Amino acid sequence: MNRLRLWLLALGGAGLAALLVAACLDLPGFGGRRHPYGDRAVHASLARHTANTIASVNFDQRAYDTLGEMSILFAAVLGCAVLLRQARDEHRARPRPAEVARPVRRYALLALPVALVTGLYVIAHGQLSPGGGFQGGVVAATALHLLYLGADYSALERVRPLGVHEISDAVAVCAYVVLGLASVLAGTAFLANTLLPYGTFNTLSSGGSVPLLNAAVGMEVASAVVVLLAHFIDQAVEIEEEHRS
Amino acid sequence: MGGGDVYDAVIVVALLLVAASATAAVVQRDPARQALVLSFSGVVLATLFTVLQAPDVGLSQLAVGSALTPLLIMLSVRKIRRRGRSKEDTR
Amino acid sequence: MNGWILAAGIVLGGGGAAALWGVTTGPPARRVIAQNLTTSAVCPALLLFAQGYGRPAYVDLALLLALLGPVGTLVFARLLSGEPERERTSAWGLTWAAAALGAAVVVALCVAGGPGRAMVKLLAIGVLLIGGNLIASRALAGGFQGVRGG
Numbered sequence: 358m359n360r361l362r363l364w365l366l367a368l369g370g371a372g373l374a375a376l377l378v379a380a381c382l383d384l385p386g387f388g389g390r391r392h393p394y395g396d397r398a399v400h401a402s403l404a405r406h407t408a409n410t411i412a413s414v415n416f417d418q419r420a421y422d423t424l425g426e427m428s429i430l431f432a433a434v435l436g437c438a439v440l441l442r443q444a445r446d447e448h449r450a451r452p453r454p455a456e457v458a459r460p461v462r463r464y465a466l467l468a469l470p471v472a473l474v475t476g477l478y479v480i481a482h483g484q485l486s487p488g489g490g491f492q493g494g495v496v497a498a499t500a501l502h503l504l505y506l507g508a509d510y511s512a513l514e515r516v517r518p519l520g521v522h523e524i525s526d527a528v529a530v531c532a533y534v535v536l537g538l539a540s541v542l543a544g545t546a547f548l549a550n551t552l553l554p555y556g557t558f559n560t561l562s563s564g565g566s567v568p569l570l571n572a573a574v575g576m577e578v579a580s581a582v583v584v585l586l587a588h589f590i591d592q593a594v595e596i597e598e599e600h601r602s
Numbered sequence: 603m604g605g606g607d608v609y610d611a612v613i614v615v616a617l618l619l620v621a622a623s624a625t626a627a628v629v630q631r632d633p634a635r636q637a638l639v640l641s642f643s644g645v646v647l648a649t650l651f652t653v654l655q656a657p658d659v660g661l662s663q664l665a666v667g668s669a670l671t672p673l674l675i676m677l678s679v680r681k682i683r684r685r686g687r688s689k690e691d692t693r
Numbered sequence: 694m695n696g697w698i699l700a701a702g703i704v705l706g707g708g709g710a711a712a713l714w715g716v717t718t719g720p721p722a723r724r725v726i727a728q729n730l731t732t733s734a735v736c737p738a739l740l741l742f743a744q745g746y747g748r749p750a751y752v753d754l755a756l757l758l759a760l761l762g763p764v765g766t767l768v769f770a771r772l773l774s775g776e777p778e779r780e781r782t783s784a785w786g787l788t789w790a791a792a793a794l795g796a797a798v799v800v801a802l803c804v805a806g807g808p809g810r811a812m813v814k815l816l817a818i819g820v821l822l823i824g825g826n827l828i829a830s831r832a833l834a835g836g837f838q839g840v841r842g843g
Contacts, residue, residue, distance in 0.1 A: 590677060611702055615705055638725065672769065
């Protein structure tokens with residue numbers, strides 16, 4: 358039985374290796390300027406006035422894939438929130454307020470709004486330059502946690518109502534689906550980018566529904582990261598196990 | 603364009619840095635030290651993506667790898683150490 | 694021959710190798726300092742790459758690194774501060790050298806690019822990079838002395 362299993366593994370591995378080698382032999386040359394898929398993707402993105410081809414691939418040509426990735430993040434954060442919740446034999450202990458050196462505290466308070474604006478800038482320019490909802494969402498969520506790093510956890514808790522972030526996480530996923538359904542109602546396919554005017558090339562309002570989908574993803578990612586980090590910090594700082602005697 | 607070799611040379615430099623730092627991260631034993639090497643590795647990985655002309659992926663790597671991943675790892679390390687300490691106290 | 698790419702490769706190779714050496718060897722305090730200097734070495738390299746490839750959009754990578762790199766160092770400075778074996782050390786010579794590298798690259802790119810919106814962005818990145826670098830060094834040299842358990 359064991360031997361049979363090994364043979365099966367060897368057969369599968371050899372098949373995979375043969376396919377990979379065959380695929381590698383057919384690859385276009387390293388660093389070449391032409392690529393059959395790339396040329397078509399660039400053509401499609403230019404036809405829809407989206408300057409950043411990657412954004413066009415992610416949120417227009419393959420917007421359905423992005424919906425899948427979004428749900429993976431949503432499910433992963435949901436799982437973490439369930440696993441890291443306060444259990445019955447745990448209690449919360451308020452951490453002592455931290456004393457942070459004044460320059461560090463000032464830097465954190467100055468960098469927070471700058472990082473927040475940068476996050477929004479990266480989300481809003483997703484269809485024009487590298488970046489988009491995911492990158493900008495992570496930056497915006499990280500920005501909030503400068504309050505924890507530069508002051509202490511209770512300062513962060515005051516400006517971060519967790520329930521609001523949980524709701525906005527779910528609302529953002531729904532917004533993405535609703536944008537997809539809107540194009541179904543308009544008579545085309547799910548998530549097809551035909552609903553909105555394509556706008557002027559290389560301006561903020563170009564690309565049809567790409568900026569809207571980007572905004573939904575940005576909101577989802579930012580809220581998801583805030584919720585995730587909230588549970589991690591809760592566990593690391595506040596929640597303590599009861600001492601069993 | 604002339605002198606195309608310098609474009610390939612920076613790719614080799616970035617690849618070597620990624621390979622060396624990723625190996626170093628695996629070789630470390632202490633999770634906190636691993637997190638330090640991992641954050642370095644994340645930054646050079648983002649640079650590798652940049653020199654391969656994939657700035658979107660590089661931005662994602664930078665956003666996640668430079669502050670978020672170290673924060674998650676260090677918080678987990680702190681939780682585990684604190685738990686170890688409180689167990690010792692009750693004993 | 695593209696001088697900008699060459700310069701970026703030298704900064705990346707030299708700074709990266711030195712930071713990798715520092716981050717993998719020695720006591721924890723030295724490793725965190727090397728982690729902080731990673732930002733100051735790689736961010737100028739990213740700016741030089743953006744100029745060398747002729748892609749102004751690549752500057753966003755340097756902007757994000759200049760913002761988030763010091764935040765990453767603050768994470769380590771804060772969450773390693775409770776460790777009993779961690780002694781506070783500082784390497785102000787290296788810190789100022791890294792700040793000078795960042796300033797030199799930003800000035801060179803500003804001169805090459807001329808005045809305009811790109812120059813404002815470059816200057817903002819320079820301020821964030823150097824300020825973040827100095828503050829992170831300050832935090833490593835005892836910015837979180839009062840933090841226990843939090």
